[in-house]
Amino acid sequence: MVLGGGIAGVFTAYFLRELGFDVVGVGGDVAYPLTSLVLTLSMPYGEDVELAKESLEIYRKFVQPREVTSVDIFPRWVTLPKLEVPHEVTDSVEGLRLGPDEVAVLTRDYLIPVRKVVNRLRRELGFASSYGFLKVEDGKAYVVAEGRRIAGDVVVLAAGYNNRALAEKAGLRLPLQPYECYAVAYAAWGKGWRYSVGDHVLGWYGRPIAPFMYVAGDGCGRYGQGPPANYVEKMTNLLRQRIGAALPLGLRVGYCEVGPHGGPVYGKHPDVDNLYVIGGLDGYGSMVGPSLAKRLADLIAGREEFDEFKVERYMAHMDFDPCAVSERHDWGSVILRKA
Numbered sequence: 001m002v003l004g005g006g007i008a009g010v011f012t013a014y015f016l017r018e019l020g021f022d023v024v025g026v027g028g029d030v031a032y033p034l035t036s037l038v039l040t041l042s043m044p045y046g047e048d049v050e051l052a053k054e055s056l057e058i059y060r061k062f063v064q065p066r067e068v069t070s071v072d073i074f075p076r077w078v079t080l081p082k083l084e085v086p087h088e089v090t091d092s093v094e095g096l097r098l099g100p101d102e103v104a105v106l107t108r109d110y111l112i113p114v115r116k117v118v119n120r121l122r123r124e125l126g127f128a129s130s131y132g133f134l135k136v137e138d139g140k141a142y143v144v145a146e147g148r149r150i151a152g153d154v155v156v157l158a159a160g161y162n163n164r165a166l167a168e169k170a171g172l173r174l175p176l177q178p179y180e181c182y183a184v185a186y187a188a189w190g191k192g193w194r195y196s197v198g199d200h201v202l203g204w205y206g207r208p209i210a211p212f213m214y215v216a217g218d219g220c221g222r223y224g225q226g227p228p229a230n231y232v233e234k235m236t237n238l239l240r241q242r243i244g245a246a247l248p249l250g251l252r253v254g255y256c257e258v259g260p261h262g263g264p265v266y267g268k269h270p271d272v273d274n275l276y277v278i279g280g281l282d283g284y285g286s287m288v289g290p291s292l293a294k295r296l297a298d299l300i301a302g303r304e305e306f307d308e309f310k311v312e313r314y315m316a317h318m319d320f321d322p323c324a325v326s327e328r329h330d331w332g333s334v335i336l337r338k339a
């Protein structure tokens, strides 16, 4: 029984089915944009890069990801990241304004049409689009959805930003916190808009989403609070400084979730024998989601165990500020904070 039908839920269901399980999915709505999410291999931690490489191969069974040049911009004084993928360090990038105290690291990113993949898997696996509740009785987890009790030998909680609230309603603790993130879509033209950018000096990231269209965003907001006043103006000014004029088309508010270490958790819940969880995919769920889901399915099937990110490791860290943790996938928050 899988509760939640985003990247984490559908890929866990997919790999469980490959291992011979019968899977029932209750998935809620699909919240992904029509455009692609970006998968980068330019990340600070080797284990995340390995997971992202594996996820990329998993997506290739379903779609052909589009490649784009990735540009990470750093202050010159910072010790540059050690990258395990081919890269080039440069002082100038055609179409981007770099100051004398800045350098750029060029790699390759991949645009993944996640909505298309998730919708296809939901269809093939027979996910319902309803919302359910997690319940625990006599030490066993089950789900209530559409007025029915759905019991499984195994219950997987994979409801993204809603994981913690669902667990708390069932009387359980989870070391995860939801937060908000925002993205602005732009009509844009010119050379600088073809890059997937992580600007660790001005503090924003962005990517091309369609011909003449770009999307950009930054950081973290409190869950339920909504974007700060003048968010679109602020983002537009940052882009203008770095690339040039762009016309804002709209603002999107989305919900994410993170663990106390700035990354994901997965594994068996320590207090309930048949309950497993996968969440905290933060701003990089397209990168680590499918491969971590594969590891969860392997764990449930009693196969090989992957030791990173096990949920029990973090149970002592429940109360943290999701906007104060260093996001694992973000060079800016990891190396600038260290510096």
Ligand SMILES: Cc1cc2nc3c(=O)[nH]c(=O)nc-3n(C[C@H](O)[C@H](O)[C@H](O)COP(=O)(O)OP(=O)(O)OC[C@H]3O[C@@H](n4cnc5c(N)ncnc54)[C@H](O)[C@@H]3O)c2cc1C
Pocket: 003, 004, 005, 006, 007, 008, 009, 026, 027, 028, 029, 030, 031, 036, 037, 038, 039, 130, 131, 132, 133, 158, 159, 160, 161, 162, 166, 181, 182, 183, 217, 252, 253, 254, 255, 256, 278, 279, 280, 281, 282, 283, 284, 285, 286, 287, 289
């Ligand atoms: C604006 C924005 C831009 C982003 N850009 C990127 C990017 O470029 N690259 C990247 O890798 N990541 C990106 N992310 C992050 C990425 O979207 C998340 O990491 C990822 O979606 C997390 O996957 P998930 O399956 O854990 O949760 P979610 O995607 O949140 O999916 C959870 C699912 O569970 C369902 N659900 C919730 N409650 C219930 C319930 N009670 N019963 C049943 N179902 C329920 C929801 O409807 C949803 O379908 C972005 C996020 C936002 C908001």
